[in-house]
Amino acid sequence: MSNISVVSTKPYEGQKPGTSGLRKKVKVFTQQNYTENFVQCILDANGAALNGSLLVVGGDGRYYCKEAAELIIRMCAANGVAKLLVGQNGILSTPAVSSLIRNHKALGGIVLTASHNPGGPENDFGIKFNCENGGPAPDAVTNNIYQLSTAIKEYKIVNGLEIDISKIGTNTYDINGKPFVVDVIDSVANYVAHMKEIFDFEKLRDFVSGKTSGKPLKMRIDSLNGVTGSYVREIFLNALGAAENCVVHTIPLPDFGGLHPDPNLTYAKDLVETVAQGDYDIGAAFDGDGDRNMIIGHRAFFVTPSDSLAVIANNLECIPYFKKNGIQGFARSMPTASAVDLVGKKLGKEVFEVPTGWKYFGNLMDAGRLCLCGEESFGTGSNHIREKDGIWAVLAWLSVMQHTGKGIEDILKDHWAIYGRNYFTRYDYEECELDPCNEMIATMEKNITDPSFIGKSYTSGGKTYKVKVADNFSYTDPVDKSLATKQGLRIVFEDGSRIVIRLSGTGSSGATVRLYIDSYEKDNVLGLASEMLKPLIDIALEISQLPKFTGRNAPTVIT
Known part of the structure; x- marks a missing residue:
């Protein structure tokens, strides 16, 4: 019989979850009682429902992941949890956690990840809580966790x-006379079985x-030494019959092998250069925890996330899951270019514009109003789970390629011929000083919300744009009527072009400024x-005065 210890502690400042959990440097999390405090607040936020509950625990394998998983097990044992499903070695992709929560009707899951942020002892770690629907905790829950932490x-x-x-297996303990079960599970099996229910693996194989064509598909699938490595090997090599040289960086490493696990044109440079120089049909990369994806075609033809979402939306009939379950509405995050809106309009489907953060899609999915969604930060997913899902997105693209018999570039060109094109880019200015960034946002908001700003014209490079709408985006959830305010400054011009600027909630230090440009x-x-x-x-740099406030003449990353 094991006994419960009650340990005295004091609050730490700043344990406020961001867009998707709490992210800080490893050295912050390893301070005395820091992780323990935050985990206890997650558990306390669940109240009486925690007693006798089932939780899922796993993460992206980054530095401190295994130690944190073992700590969480000991704390769950002391707090009345009856059973845990824990990924082997503490490893589970974020989509896999969501799938497991839903499949086993768990109370929720504790996910150990800092997503696309760098890993290692000098870099980032993160913890987030996913609710019983499998999605990131909504604002009401994260606000409660934060209040408890104070x-x-x-x-x-x-x-x-x-x-x-x-070691995979079932472990049972006696905690003060009550059984406590820890099932250490195969990290991959449940998720792979789920994908086989969604896609036609026989056709894809x-x-x-x-x-079918007499020529194997030439792929380069790059896991960037993140969590997806084992999933990629099981799905693409074992299930779909791809050759070993079609997958790279498939061993999850605590520091991601020095790679930056953010699948974009800057950080997945090796993938882009290799595909540009070779005769590849498709290239793809995933982030640290497996929820983000980047798709490139022959000669590294880049697919923007907003175009990726729109193309999948326009071809859902080739995926068995949607044939069986029907097609409901579509959604995108506000900064994401509005390409999917045009598909929704043609198909007569609702299209929702929500704040950044996957949790805003969950209510719409649970209400049966949304089946496909995405955000410009390389996230695409459907209502099969309540997280974005990188591997799912690649399987969706392979399904579209198989169905149309065309390559990625031709699929995009055909799409643009029907719908037109949303040119889109995002400039990231990472680890800026926070106070000047806050001043920049406050100054810009004051300027663009002045009534005289509407109707103003700006000219650059021979093009003139006239302001139609300008605001700080707010969102009222159509399901529960909750209100999210101050979600990003946006300027919409009369031709539909847009400028959006916001401070990101996914960094671990300083401020990350994101500037989005969308032109139709x-x-x-x-x-x-x-x-x-x-x-x-x-024009965006002129209106925002971004170089002045940040001291930066160029962004850290352009996507």
């Missing part, structure tokens, strides 16, 4: 509870192996994005 006085733990989470063209769809968007970028 007043915490003690946490509960079972000291001396030893468990080897490297024939397509990938070249059985009905006919001129084959231009170079950087040239087409330059006039509007120059």
